[in-house]
Amino acid sequence: MSTTTDRLRDLVAAARAAGADAADAVLVRDVGLSVTRRLGTVERIERAESTELGLRVLVATRGGRRQAIVSTGDTDPLGFPPLAERAVAMARAVPEDSFAALPEAVRFEPPAFDGTGLDLVSGAQPDVHDLTERAAQAEDAALAVAGITNSKGAEAGWNRRTVALVASNGFCGEYTRSAHHLSLTALAGHGTAMERDYEYLSAVHLTDLDDPATVGREVAARAIRRLNPGRLPTGRMPVVYHPRVAATLVGHLAAAVSGAAVARGTSFLRERMGERVLAAGLTVRDDPTRPRALRSRPFDGEGQPGAPLTLVEDGVLRSWILDSRAARQLALRPTGHAARSAGGVPSPAPSNLWLEPGTLSPEAIIADIREGFYVTELIGQGANILTGDYSRGAAGFAIRDGQIAEAVSGLTVAGNLGDMFLHLAAADDLRIHRGTDSPTLRVEGMTVAGG
Structure with missing residues (x-):
């Protein structure tokens, strides 16, 4: 399917070679970008990227099985044998679990397990300017409503997650899902008589996300209605x-x-x-x-x-x-x-x-x-x-x-x-x-x- 799943196959093979009777390996890769704006000023721009690799091993015993999981951010195949050996050693040291096992694999031809047909990836990948404008539209619309006196800020963001899974029972799959999000908190009133309302919205596709200005006005109206x-x-x-x-x-x-x-x-x-x-x-x-x-x-x-x-x-x-x-x-x-x-x-x-x-x-x-x-x-x-x-x-x-x-x-x-x-x-x-x-x-x- 991909170099990612090939690498997971190598990790599962290393687990079997280390003494695991069954194993599965999962990789989760995230990338995201967000902009936070408060009272007209961009307070934070954050870009985050992470990759985490997890290995689950099962070791058969007379009374059932023993199971252990290890995880790492290092995807270098040179580290797979020692990682697998540590996982198997951990599994041999934990109590038995008669219900721990891999499920029966479901096999059918690709692209059935890559998310095809679910429409999970948005074609829109925003940059900092796009996200800043989106947050500004929401916050400015809220602040323009009479009675709104402050804002805790608006945040606009985007992320994409890829998940891959390979198991010793023969399963192999990988898919990607994206999401766009928008959040806002507006405050009405003064001093100890202030009230606030908020919204947090998320959608796979940007076209499914509510209009930011409309969100801002609705949050403002709700905050004002909560006064006194x-x-x-x-x-x-x-x-x-x-x-x-x-x-x-x-x-x-x-x-x-x-x-x-x-x-x-x-x-x-x-x-x-x-x-x-x-x-x-x-x-x-x-x-x-x-x-x-x-x-x-x-x-x-x-x-x-x-x-x-x-x-x-x-x-x-x-x-x-x-x-x-x-x-x-x-x-x-x-x-x-x-x-x-x-x-x-x-x-x-x-x-x-x-x-x-x-x-x-x-x-x-x-x-x-x-x-x-x-x-x-x-x-x-x-x-x-x-x-x-x-x-x-x-x-x-x-x-x-x-x-x-x-x-x-x-x-x-x-x-x-x-x-x-x-x-x-x-x-x-x-x-x-x-x-x-x-x-x-x-x-x-x-x-x-x-x-």
Whole structure:
């Protein structure tokens, strides 16, 4: 395929020669450029390039296998034999793991494993001038809005990542994915009465990235609207999540259906396969083969091909997210969702994940709420995947008589994810552009602690 994969083959061969019964090697090469601009002045220009090489070796034992991983930034083949010898020595010194093994290789002819058809490489490669102009358009548009008094800056950037994987089971693959990003934080008000809002956007193709000036004006409007926040009374009420924060609920679901958590017994959904875990009508999908998407890839961290996966269908749990190790523990087949860095073991993780939209508009979904909370920002982690207990700091707006009303902050929203998921309603405003995405979500009967 390339000199990169040829070099990885040499590293795998060195591991076998050093005594490994199986091995795989991964190379991750990144190059990126970014410009940060604040109050009209370019504060930082950063170009970063890195290459990391990882080797995983498995040594068979009477009770199973032993596994070790080493990583390095040195890709000189002269260093491969000693690197492999160190990895094998490490593997012989660690405890046995009966579930550690390479997956069965999936073989088919190139270019199937190079990302062809996924449209993952942008033809636009910006220079410093391009990125400076993009950041300037966003920040200047925000600062031009009356009421915006300061800026934490705007950043525009671009990066390209190449991933190559070769394994002793015969797998060989390589792909490249690019991304453009834009971020901005604007502040409104004065002194201790200041409020801020932000945006971070990323897209594989520049043409899919939102217009910078439009982003600046929208961030400014949101920051101004948050001025002079009040509090809501403590009590149980409907809570509506803006799509930006609704995606965190989808992320909590993904963590709870991770095969690793299920196999360890640390997920509150571990006994719920085939049962209703979301409200009727709600469906959650994951698809690593979605064209032009941020987390698309032709193969996962173990060389398994990507394929669309339905995690929840009409509210019923249909699949775990599995790498090969978790699949062996659960006596299932892997779903092609192994994530991996050069220096870490594979573990299950979602790719492009989203909750399907409903049929009502965001306005309709709040129309019957007499008193509620519209959340636009969350603070802290606050989700226990073992028990489902959920508590997050939050800010946003009051909902009064079916309308979004005054700004509120300093609140806490709490509940249990198991109950929350069963009392969800989804609006029709899904936009797939972050990697984990959701439409506006309404959750009934949450506890809001205010003033």
